[in-house]
Amino acid sequence: MSKPLATPPARPAALAFAAVALFAWSGAVQAQSQEYRRGYDDGYRAGMEAARGREIGGPGMMEPGGGRHRLIIEDAVYGDREGVCDARPAVQAMVDRQREPLVRADNRLCGDPAPRRGKVLEITYRCGNGRMLRTTLREDTQAVLSCRG
Numbered sequence: 001m002s003k004p005l006a007t008p009p010a011r012p013a014a015l016a017f018a019a020v021a022l023f024a025w026s027g028a029v030q031a032q033s034q035e036y037r038r039g040y041d042d043g044y045r046a047g048m049e050a051a052r053g054r055e056i057g058g059p060g061m062m063e064p065g066g067g068r069h070r071l072i073i074e075d076a077v078y079g080d081r082e083g084v085c086d087a088r089p090a091v092q093a094m095v096d097r098q099r100e101p102l103v104r105a106d107n108r109l110c111g112d113p114a115p116r117r118g119k120v121l122e123i124t125y126r127c128g129n130g131r132m133l134r135t136t137l138r139e140d141t142q143a144v145l146s147c148r149g
Contacts, residue, residue, distance in 0.1 A: 071095050071145055074132060075124040078109045080117050085110035091123060101145040105137035 073095060078087040087109040095101040105121035113119070119139040126132050127147035137143055 071101050071125055071127055071147065073123065073125045076109075076121060078105065078119060078121045079113035080119050082117065083113035085113040087121060091121075095145065102142055103137065103145055104142040105139055107139075 073088050073092040076087040076091040077084050079085055090109040091103055094103055103121070103123065105119070109121065121137045121139075122134070123136070123145070124132055124134050125145055130147065133145075133147075135143060135145065
């Protein structure tokens, strides 16, 4: 009867490399999941609008966001260095329900992530399939998001 082969002990460098590779892979998966979720949300919203008879781009209908190209909020963060919140859903809803895409930076977006401190709203958006645009608003100010950049 032959003796089973013993496996060599794992090397710390190999384990460290495996851990780093796994961590990097999980970050890519998380980013892909967020992008998938945003695409799903946008598709669901468009489907619901179409089901209600307000098909985007239909005859005589104006697209949400006030223009020929739909304004898509890619990212919106409200707060300061000490605390932030995800304002993307609230900002997208603001833009979708107005003829002119007016956005207001205040605590109604997603609560007050930094009580008694000045906050900013940082928005990354695009118009249709256009390039990414960015804007920043101070707390209690408003601006119209423009597709002309």
